[in-house]
Amino acid sequence: MVREGNARRREPVRGALIHYHEIALKGKNRGFFLKQLEANLLAATRDLDCGPLRRPAGRLFLEMGEGTLWEDLRPRLSRVFGIANFSPAFVMAPDLELLAKRIEEEVSGRSFRSFRVAARRAFKTFPQTSQQINEMIGARVQRICSARVDLTNPDLTVAIEVLPNEAFVYFEKLHGPGGLPVGTGGTLACLLSGGIDSPVAAHRMMKRGCRIVFVHFHSQPFADRTSQDKAIELVRVLTQYQFTSRLYLVPFGEIQQEVVARVTGRLRVLMYRRLMLRIAEQIAHKEGAQALVTGESLGQVSSQTIENIAAIEQASTLPILRPLIGMDKDEITQQAQQVGSYEISIIPDQDCCSMFTPRQAATHTTHREIELAERPLDLDRLTAQGQAAAHSLELSFPG
Numbered sequence: 001m002v003r004e005g006n007a008r009r010r011e012p013v014r015g016a017l018i019h020y021h022e023i024a025l026k027g028k029n030r031g032f033f034l035k036q037l038e039a040n041l042l043a044a045t046r047d048l049d050c051g052p053l054r055r056p057a058g059r060l061f062l063e064m065g066e067g068t069l070w071e072d073l074r075p076r077l078s079r080v081f082g083i084a085n086f087s088p089a090f091v092m093a094p095d096l097e098l099l100a101k102r103i104e105e106e107v108s109g110r111s112f113r114s115f116r117v118a119a120r121r122a123f124k125t126f127p128q129t130s131q132q133i134n135e136m137i138g139a140r141v142q143r144i145c146s147a148r149v150d151l152t153n154p155d156l157t158v159a160i161e162v163l164p165n166e167a168f169v170y171f172e173k174l175h176g177p178g179g180l181p182v183g184t185g186g187t188l189a190c191l192l193s194g195g196i197d198s199p200v201a202a203h204r205m206m207k208r209g210c211r212i213v214f215v216h217f218h219s220q221p222f223a224d225r226t227s228q229d230k231a232i233e234l235v236r237v238l239t240q241y242q243f244t245s246r247l248y249l250v251p252f253g254e255i256q257q258e259v260v261a262r263v264t265g266r267l268r269v270l271m272y273r274r275l276m277l278r279i280a281e282q283i284a285h286k287e288g289a290q291a292l293v294t295g296e297s298l299g300q301v302s303s304q305t306i307e308n309i310a311a312i313e314q315a316s317t318l319p320i321l322r323p324l325i326g327m328d329k330d331e332i333t334q335q336a337q338q339v340g341s342y343e344i345s346i347i348p349d350q351d352c353c354s355m356f357t358p359r360q361a362a363t364h365t366t367h368r369e370i371e372l373a374e375r376p377l378d379l380d381r382l383t384a385q386g387q388a389a390a391h392s393l394e395l396s397f398p399g
């Protein structure tokens, strides 16, 4: 919705000026990506007094209501994938004198020793060139303060973007999260443990535009509720990036007991994993998810040697995405801190895979060995049992 008269009626209007990058490269599909980005922006801010959201020439502008604080809006925007950068901005008529007056008012309340003006014209029909705007506004700023012009490393940048019917002014530019809007990349089912890795894996796939359905396996009643509570809290954090989520909690303890009764100790973890994949795959089909996601990272633990990853993978007919496969633990930990999941992940719990498992798990296996080990298990029944016992929860943000 474009409201051209807006800038003249009630100026200056405050809002967030949003630039996108990767979406701009999408050619014919750009409309599809932009629509989703707009829907996500509205979802992320639905409890704030914001709007309308407009599309002025290759940008987005989300108006802020009188009572809305930038401190409230900023963290929301920093989690909407597809945003390259964003700024708290004023929009007003594209009139040089009005702009100068407004900028004078704004800078007189700020302290800075150096500045520059960075004007851009989206259309070349404006009477002054960008350089002329820079010089004119620069001179006006210098009239009211003693700051010097510094084009390379100024304390303050006065940014102006001039469009045919309006102009935007802002003084700071914040990094957006980049990536593609959630909802443009299909649905994936993520196997979410309570650990550090899988939430980061989910986050990375959301950043590529995917919507994630979460599946957590727990060993209640043989273990306490901690891992489930952690999974719920982790999904709560991750929901800030996709706004609504579904989490499946799958009781896995009884299934594990059957494995323990029939499979030798060193292969049990592989059996658990293969069963988890089978159950997750059924849930994925039900949810229309096209692939599975795990937090596996090559060589990190014994179940993640390339042989074991291959042996586990054969249990699934869906593709398995492992966005962390080439990352080391430090990199993953850093990302977990940025995402906001780290503090939850490090709460001690009893991961179901470590239950009923000897210290020495297999690091090397063959297809034949796996086949023989699985023979005494009624895989179809166990898979159906896990799926039937799964319990789902819905989470939303803002909640």
Ligand code: ATP
Binding pocket: 190, 191, 192, 193, 194, 195, 196, 197, 198, 199, 215, 216, 217, 218, 276, 293, 294, 295, 296, 300, 301, 303, 304, 351, 352, 353
């Ligand atoms: P994480 O930090 O994600 O727990 P990890 O380094 O502990 O990973 P593993 O325990 O070998 O590695 O698990 C590998 C992957 O298997 C996890 O990243 C996750 O995707 C999946 N997984 C493991 N345990 C569970 C579980 N209880 N529920 C759901 N998925 C699980």
Ligand code: MG
Binding pocket: 193, 194, 195, 196, 351
């Ligand atoms: Mg783990």
